[in-house]
Amino acid sequence: GLDDPALKALLLGNVGSLTPENALKWDATEPAGGRFSLEAMDRLLAFSARHRLALRGHTLVWHQQLPAWLDGLPAPQLRAALERHVRTLVGYGRGRIQSWDVINEPIDPEGQGLRRSLWLDTLGPAYIADALRWARQADPAARLLINDYGLEGDDPQTARKRVAMLQLVDDLKRRGVPLDGIGLQAHLLAPAEGSPTFRTLPVFLAELRRRGLQVEITELDVSDRLLPADTAQRDRRVADTYDAFLKAVLQEPALRRITSWGLSDRDSWLNTTFPRPDGLPQRPLPYDEALRPKPARSSIAERLQSITPPR
Ligand code: 9MR
Numbered sequence: 001g002l003d004d005p006a007l008k009a010l011l012l013g014n015v016g017s018l019t020p021e022n023a024l025k026w027d028a029t030e031p032a033g034g035r036f037s038l039e040a041m042d043r044l045l046a047f048s049a050r051h052r053l054a055l056r057g058h059t060l061v062w063h064q065q066l067p068a069w070l071d072g073l074p075a076p077q078l079r080a081a082l083e084r085h086v087r088t089l090v091g092y093g094r095g096r097i098q099s100w101d102v103i104n105e106p107i108d109p110e111g112q113g114l115r116r117s118l119w120l121d122t123l124g125p126a127y128i129a130d131a132l133r134w135a136r137q138a139d140p141a142a143r144l145l146i147n148d149y150g151l152e153g154d155d156p157q158t159a160r161k162r163v164a165m166l167q168l169v170d171d172l173k174r175r176g177v178p179l180d181g182i183g184l185q186a187h188l189l190a191p192a193e194g195s196p197t198f199r200t201l202p203v204f205l206a207e208l209r210r211r212g213l214q215v216e217i218t219e220l221d222v223s224d225r226l227l228p229a230d231t232a233q234r235d236r237r238v239a240d241t242y243d244a245f246l247k248a249v250l251q252e253p254a255l256r257r258i259t260s261w262g263l264s265d266r267d268s269w270l271n272t273t274f275p276r277p278d279g280l281p282q283r284p285l286p287y288d289e290a291l292r293p294k295p296a297r298s299s300i301a302e303r304l305q306s307i308t309p310p311r
Contacts, residue, residue: 111160
């Protein structure tokens with residue numbers, strides 16, 4: 001993306017912070033055990049320094065995009081590989097990466113405690129505290145986050161995931177494990193009928209703040225896969241979903257940053273992972289596939305202006 005002049009201009013005109021979608025994931029940074037490949041990270045660090053953008057680290061410990069050489073390692077070797085991975089990446093970005101998604105998607109999708117994964121199954125729940133401690137040692141100034149999805153809505157499954165997240169946080173805090181905040185991915189879904197609601201979200205954010213945590217919105221986008229084909233209608237209702245969501249989060253004092261998961265519909269992950277039933281490309285982001293601003297862009301700008309004094 002950074003090599004495309006039009007996208008680069010769009011980026012520099014819109015954002016103050018950068019998150020790589022894939023370049024810092026484990027399969028990209030250590031394709032063979034002990035052989036690190038940090039050229040993409042170098043480019044990101046140079047680009048963000050040159051343009052005075054904050055850089056976010058995404059992500060250290062996840063159950064996806066892992067290199068094959070991790071498969072089947074016995075627990076002591078797997079733990080050692082995890083330690084080397086965390087210390088190397090966080091140490092390399094020391095003083096230059098402002099916040100890290102240390103743990104990504106650790107909560108069970110149904111909200112039944114922690115997610116089953118290579119990490120939980122081989123190392124037990126201690127992998128979370130270990131990774132956070134190693135990250136803190138490698139860069140004491142970086143903001144350390146646990147990042148997850150499905151924490152934004154008003155449905156029972158979301159309620160269960162929140163309970164599981166708060167239990168995890170309480171357990172870590174009780175044991176003095178370093179943790180600065182929670183990332184809410186906010187992969188939102190524009191509802192098929194009616195207006196989007198985020199009634200319960202402010203209460204959850206206040207629960208996090210009460211525990212001394214900061215909050216980032218880390219991967220914001222709005223899927224239109226339940227909406228009819230008509231472009232104008234889709235764009236309007238996607239914009240309304242952004243508006244309702246931002247209204248719910250912007251009042252929270254613990255909120256530190258909002259990151260959009262892409263700027264242009266051209267590059268959204270949603271078309272491969274959740275294609276629309278009618279096969280039309282989704283329109284989930286603030287700019288369309290030709291980089292023209294959409295109603296979502298205006299909704300976002302208006303909401304942000306309502307809290308930010310004009311420059
Ligand atoms: O946007 C990313 C996409 O390019 C990758 O193919 C995909 C692979 O799993 O990961 C996407 O980003 C994910 C992020 O790292 C974690 N939260 C969910 C995101 C969407 O899948």
